[in-house]
Amino acid sequence: MKFMNLKRLGSVAMAGAMALSLAAPAFAANESVITGSYKEIRLAVTVPSTGKAVINPYGLPIALSDNYNLTGQGISNAAPLTIQNRSAVPLKVNASITGTVPTGSNFAFETGNALNANENGKKGLVKFEMFHALGLTETTLENEDVLIGGFAALDSADALPAGGKQIKGTAGTPDVATNILTLREGTADGNLQAGGAAYFRLTGEAVKAPATPWAATDTFVATIAFTFEPSATPFAMSAGTLAADTSATTSNEPVNAITTTGATIVLTSALPDSLTPSTGTNGNTVWSVDNDDFSITPNSTDPLKAVVKAKTTASPATGDNVNITVTITDDSNGISYTATVAGQAG
């Protein structure tokens, strides 16, 4: 009896020892070491530190170069200004603008929406505008026709934010515009590619004949502080507006009540004139939906049309959402133009 107990104890002890000896290698074999480190996103953005603008109450021509002039602008840049993104990611652009009037200047920023027709002070309505500069790449930056010609051709109708951002010059209150536009990422080699640059300018009007004539000492300063945020979505330009054509002969359902009959979706194009949408195997136009219960069939002859349908009567269920997207790719520069409309199963 006594011997038996000792053996059991010994076996227990041995088992314990064995368990212990097994425990250490078991932890080592199943262990995962995770090292966390901050992955820096290096911004490679070019922003000019200074610029020149002109208060031009008489609308005199402003010579940008021997071949390009600006005319008729009461407030204008004296030369093109651009920001350029060579970072590895697309960047959203924000701007905070502070307008100040130096001592000795009698200029005043207009804070209303427009200059009063009877205004006789030295006032100017000044706006900040940005524009995509799709023609600017690493190889065209030095090309006068692209850089300066492109700037001279800018139209406020295309400005971002829409209508421009008025600079009111209120002390302590900068004029802020957020998510103005997105700059495309640089190439794999870190070079500027189409979509990666944007023009920015001051524009507006000045009182033509103030009671005290304009003098050379009448100046102002606008300080534009840009900030950039990496964009989570790939860079794309707007292709225009998608809407359902409820007057179509067939598949004429509204976009918020799509069944197996279908809705014809049409793009009202905002594409550049140089970009021609095309269908087919080598076409540059792709239609898509983000809900597998819907099908989308591009029109065989019109790339700007497609029919979206519910796949079956059972699925999708009434009220199920779908986003319908068309993407047209400009093969000359790789820029995608997209438009999306939200739909629903009926």
Next chain:
Amino acid sequence: MKEKQFLGVILTLVLLFTAQPAAMAAANNGYATEIEADCRLPLIQVTVPSSNAVYINPFQLAVSIGEVDSTAQIISTPASIANKSEVPLAVNVTVTGTVNEGSDMTLASAPTGGTGTDKSAFVYFEIKQSNSSDLETVQWEPAYNAAKHIIVSSTSITRQNILTLPAKTLDDEVAEGGYALFRLTGDAVKNPASQWDSRDGINVTVAFTFTPLSYC
């Protein structure tokens, strides 16, 4: 099993910490452009003659003015202004007349018709827009017109925006219509009681001012 679950929890926590710093760094970056705006003022360049001559010719004798003969009773040598400014100009004119010291003539406020007994002259200023400074190209008005002319009197009379001269051309030349020819003309009493003599005469000051207009 418990160990695997425990490891899974650690993994998630670590990933959250690594995701945050990138967004914070993006918000703190900054680039600024300081734009100075200067006032662009037009260069005003107008040619204005500094002096001219005017003759009182009550007996309407033939007088040669350049290559033109005139028998008018009031004759002035041709004069012109020319705009070589960057902008169009509105022309304003102030006319003031004084009678020479020692003269007993007066400046009339209306045409004399050449008749009467008072030694007086009716003198008025006329200006015409032109494509050149050539006197022979101008068509003067046939008679005094209150809407177009300025009477010379001892009281200054100003006419604002009497005409507009276009800006110079891109070739830096006076543009079409960029000249304005002006003269003094009028009439005088032919046989006043006190006869005309060498003491009789007038000085007329024509002061031009120019208001720049928009280029476009």
